[in-house]
Amino acid sequence: MKMKTLIRTLIIMTVLMVAASFYYLPYYVTKPGDAHELSPIVKVEEGYDSKGELMLTTVRMGKANIFAYIVASLSKYEHIYPVDEIRSPHETDEEYNIRQLQLMADSQNNAIEVAYKKAGKPYEFHYKGIYVLGIYPSMPAEDVLKAGDRITKIDDQAFQSSKEFISYVEGKKSGDQVAITFKRNGKTETAEVPLQEFPDMKDKVGLGITLTDDKEIITNPKVKLKTEDIGGPSAGLMFSLEIFDQLTKGDLTKGHDIAGTGTISEDGTVGRIGGIEQKVVAADKAGAEYFLAPDETITKEMKKEYPDLESNYKGAVRTAKDIDTNMKIIPVKSFDEAIDFLQTLKAKKS
Structure with missing residues (x-):
């Protein structure tokens, strides 16, 4: 009887430990x-x-389960951060990962430009469009766009920078419809999207995206x-x-x-x-x-x-x-x- 109780206890503890390893705390x-x-x-x-x-x-870096949290709290060169110190407000895990990869891409472009300029070697940029980093909740883009999409045109107009894109959108008013052309997984799609005021910026209208320039550097x-x-x-x-x-x-x-x-x-x-x-x-x-x-x-x-x-x-x-x-x-x-x-x-x- 004692052996059965011991085995049952061990099984329960094992299940609890496995379950705890898959339960993530709001920390990295x-x-x-x-x-x-x-x-x-x-x-x-x-x-x-x-x-x-x-x-x-x-x-x-990774999400903390209870075991990782305990180890990190006892280790000098392991640090614990609340989720909101790592991810931007309203940012999902997928959007965070996409943002990090795009930051790497931007970093590479800058590094190549700096090195080629210093070495006196030729290079030029090819502008590919507006890269969508994230979507604001409850904004119009939420039903159409995803992080990682590339907007190539708006109202059938192409742009050479995110500044031009933002300037065009800011010239509109809440409720105006815009036609966006975007690429996702190699396919070109189009959609009509209304503009709306941002919840935390009542004097600003937009699609509801965070964005960056998507450009490719061509070198020789x-x-x-x-x-x-x-x-x-x-x-x-x-x-x-x-x-x-x-x-x-x-x-x-x-x-x-x-x-x-x-x-x-x-x-x-x-x-x-x-x-x-x-x-x-x-x-x-x-x-x-x-x-x-x-x-x-x-x-x-x-x-x-x-x-x-x-x-x-x-x-x-x-x-x-x-x-x-x-x-x-x-x-x-x-x-x-x-x-x-x-x-x-x-x-x-x-």
């Missing part, structure tokens, strides 16, 4: 990810090779980036450096293993990213000798609103000291600063 957990060598990811046609490696760094020589499993814009700096390294003679790495992070804008400015501490940990585990960290400016206004806010560079230095790594943290504000630093490196002895 982040932890150190990996450092990925960029030479297999970035391929410039007939590009030059390097003896060392440039590496992008990642943060692993050609370049391909394989980033299917990576989202977000934080690899922009490292992409631009790897592309430039393959485009030009010489070897930026000088035989060293160099990791880093940071967004990249069209003018080469390096921007702040999230998870700097976790990326430093990932780079150290991968054996990187140097880590390029954004050294963005923290204004007095920002400091007043967020007293504990520090630049990514300071956070990286603090983490490097805490984990007692020999990896050197290098502050960078721009693509040119990163190039200048790499050009000061001495060739690594074999």
